[in-house]
Amino acid sequence: MSKTKKDILWYGALLLLLLLAxxxxxxxxxxxxxxxxxxxxxxxxxxxxxxxxxFLPLDYNVFFNIRFPRIVxxxxxxxxxxxxxxxxxxxxxxxxxxxxxxxxxxxxxTTVSLGIIFGASTWFPYExxxxxxxxxxxxxGALTVMIIALLIAGGKNxxxxxxxxxxxxxxxxxxxxxxxxxxxxxxxxxxxxxxFWMLGSLGGASWEMIVGMMPFAIIPCFLLAxxxxxxxxxxIGEENAYYSGINVDRQKLFLVLxxxxxxxACVSVSGSIGFVGLVVPHLxxxxxxxxxxxxxxxxxxxxxxxILISDTLSRTIIAPAELPIGIITSLCGGPFFIWLIAxxxxxxxxxx
Amino acid sequence: MISIQNISISFGNFxxxxxxxxxxKKGELTCILGPNGAGKSTLLxxxxxxxxxxxxxxxxxxxxxKSKKVNELSKxxxxxxxxxxxxxxxRVEELVMMGRYTYYKNHPSDLDQEIVNRAxxxxxxxxxxxxxxxxxxxxEQQRVHLARVIAxxxxxxxxxxxxxxxxxxxxxxxxxxxxILSQSQTLAFEGIGVICVLHDLNxxxxxxxxxxxxxxxxxxxxxxxxxxxxxEKLEEIYEVSYDKINxxxxxxxx
Numbered sequence: 284m285s286k287t288k289k290d291i292l293w294y295g296a297l298l299l300l301l302l303l304a305x306x307x308x309x310x311x312x313x314x315x316x317x318x319x320x321x322x323x324x325x326x327x328x329x330x331x332x333x334x335x336x337x338f339l340p341l342d343y344n345v346f347f348n349i350r351f352p353r354i355v356x357x358x359x360x361x362x363x364x365x366x367x368x369x370x371x372x373x374x375x376x377x378x379x380x381x382x383x384x385x386x387x388x389x390x391x392x393t394t395v396s397l398g399i400i401f402g403a404s405t406w407f408p409y410e411x412x413x414x415x416x417x418x419x420x421x422x423x424g425a426l427t428v429m430i431i432a433l434l435i436a437g438g439k440n441x442x443x444x445x446x447x448x449x450x451x452x453x454x455x456x457x458x459x460x461x462x463x464x465x466x467x468x469x470x471x472x473x474x475x476x477x478x479f480w481m482l483g484s485l486g487g488a489s490w491e492m493i494v495g496m497m498p499f500a501i502i503p504c505f506l507l508a509x510x511x512x513x514x515x516x517x518x519i520g521e522e523n524a525y526y527s528g529i530n531v532d533r534q535k536l537f538l539v540l541x542x543x544x545x546x547x548a549c550v551s552v553s554g555s556i557g558f559v560g561l562v563v564p565h566l567x568x569x570x571x572x573x574x575x576x577x578x579x580x581x582x583x584x585x586x587x588x589x590i591l592i593s594d595t596l597s598r599t600i601i602a603p604a605e606l607p608i609g610i611i612t613s614l615c616g617g618p619f620f621i622w623l624i625a626x627x628x629x630x631x632x633x634x635x
Numbered sequence: 636m637i638s639i640q641n642i643s644i645s646f647g648n649f650x651x652x653x654x655x656x657x658x659x660k661k662g663e664l665t666c667i668l669g670p671n672g673a674g675k676s677t678l679l680x681x682x683x684x685x686x687x688x689x690x691x692x693x694x695x696x697x698x699x700x701k702s703k704k705v706n707e708l709s710k711x712x713x714x715x716x717x718x719x720x721x722x723x724x725x726r727v728e729e730l731v732m733m734g735r736y737t738y739y740k741n742h743p744s745d746l747d748q749e750i751v752n753r754a755x756x757x758x759x760x761x762x763x764x765x766x767x768x769x770x771x772x773x774x775e776q777q778r779v780h781l782a783r784v785i786a787x788x789x790x791x792x793x794x795x796x797x798x799x800x801x802x803x804x805x806x807x808x809x810x811x812x813x814x815i816l817s818q819s820q821t822l823a824f825e826g827i828g829v830i831c832v833l834h835d836l837n838x839x840x841x842x843x844x845x846x847x848x849x850x851x852x853x854x855x856x857x858x859x860x861x862x863x864x865x866x867e868k869l870e871e872i873y874e875v876s877y878d879k880i881n882x883x884x885x886x887x888x889x
Contacts, residue, residue: 522716528737
């Protein structure tokens with residue numbers, strides 16, 4: 284079988300899985316009346332395939348304003364997080380790198396907790412902005428951390444990745460301690476809000492939110508999808524990438540900016556959802572090797588699939604209440620990661 | 636031609652290169668020799684354009700190196716570095732294809748594929764094309780990377796190209812050591828300028844068209860008259876004693 288045929292088959296399989304995940308996600312939820320067949324009927328009606336509206340207006344409402352936007356946002360967030368994770372691992376040549384390596388997610392949590400404690404929901408003159416004030420705060424926090432990190436690690440004309448990594452550790456610690464202080468100062472309801480944010484959830488999904496975050500998540504991902512060859516070359520060392528014709532300084536800046544922008548956008552709508560960005564690229568590597576040309580898009584697809592499945596679980600396990608999705612991703616991702624490490628240790632060393 | 640005029644490089648207070656001027660011509664195999672810390676690799680890296688804080692001027696085929704774009708430069712020279720990250724889990728043929736990056740960007744053409752296949756054959760890595768680089772031995776990895784830089788420098792355009800090799804025989808067994816040097820000789824014969832940092836004097840003396848001896852950041856000797864390099868000069872530079880003997884008309888040093 285030729286290489287392109289194999290690739291088409293591979294992407295086809297991933298897309299099929301994504302479709303299955305979407306269908307599953309559509310059929311379950313705390314509003315149990317909305318089954319798959321009803322969702323399908325609503326879609327068919329809306330696309331003009333049938334004129335028979337045999338569903339309640341409430342069904343229609345739940346489908347279009349709650350479940351459907353949630354699925355779309357899940358796909359965007361999962362895809363962007365997993366792809367950013369793959370890019371970070373390639374750029375830092377470190378398998379442990381994850382999208383929030385330089386502290387973007389922690390920074391977002393910090394500004395959100397500040398916003399919750401100091402009442403950001405009344406800061407703006409418009410109701411609309413007040414409603415989304417925490418998302419806005421999160422995005423500001425993510426960008427602030429990114430700018431500080433780049434200012435420290437960026438020299439005259441190049442970014443030092445080692446410095447960026449260390450700066451990230453420091454910024455993570457500082458941001459976490461400010462969040463800790465806010466938690467200390469918080470009252471019960473505020474504490475719950477902060478906690479909910481830190482554990483991540485797609486529960487706030489709405490069309491307005493999707494429209495607002497889309498440019499910051501989709502455009503970077505689209506541009507990153509073409510960076511496979513560049514990351515492949517960076518994987519054999521910055522110096523060698525330069526000799527092969529890559530403007531390493533420019534590409535590094537480009538990659539860091541785009542990933543943090545995408546992650547910032549995701550965190551601002553869904554809180555910090557752990558482990559997706561770290562684990563998904565490794566899953567793909569396990570099956571397809573370390574070729575970034577394939578890895579980036581595959582990671583995005585698998586990330587979307589896993590987020591949809593986790594979100595469905597988070598909505599159904601303790602329905603009608605909701606479990607934060609971050610708990611599920613970390614609870615599944617953590618053990619899997621340990622298994623991965625153990626497996627690598629076994630296969631890489633002849634001595635053991 | 637790569638023309639290097641009065642370059643000095645210092646790391647901190649330490650001068651690695653001290654006012655060095657040298658020209659590298661196409662169609663010539665130049666070997667740079669000298670003890671550790673003489674500045675050989677630094678000279679090569681400066682010539683490649685990687686080092687930024689260089690005092691002095693470097694030009695490629697008449698154009699100043701600083702005005703050249705990275706991808707433009709990569710079509711005029713390839714560089715085999717000493718530092719090669721080979722723990723990456725990628726197939727041999729994919730790694731060699733990376734050498735063609737500057738030409739294809741998105742999808743390699745049939746010509747790219749043909750060049751890659753030929754380069755893999757040249758260094759005897761075609762049999763392992765589908766294997767992961769991380770599973771190969773050090774010497775095999777070295778040969779894969781050599782195939783990569785050869786694929787990059789493949790001659791298809793008019794302007795002169797240069798191949799910069801920083802200790803290319805590291806990790807290689809004696810068969811491949813000689814093969815690398817004779818391949819370099821062939822490339823030089825075809826018109827490519829090959830500049831090679833070496834530690835093995837015998838390899839250098841039997842293949843080079845030109846030898847540059849360096850010590851303490853300076854060029855001590857630059858000659859195409861290799862036979863006439865004196866035992867005393869070598870002893871002065873390396874601070875060890877040599878014997879020059881003639882083995883079947885070929886000059887050998889022991």
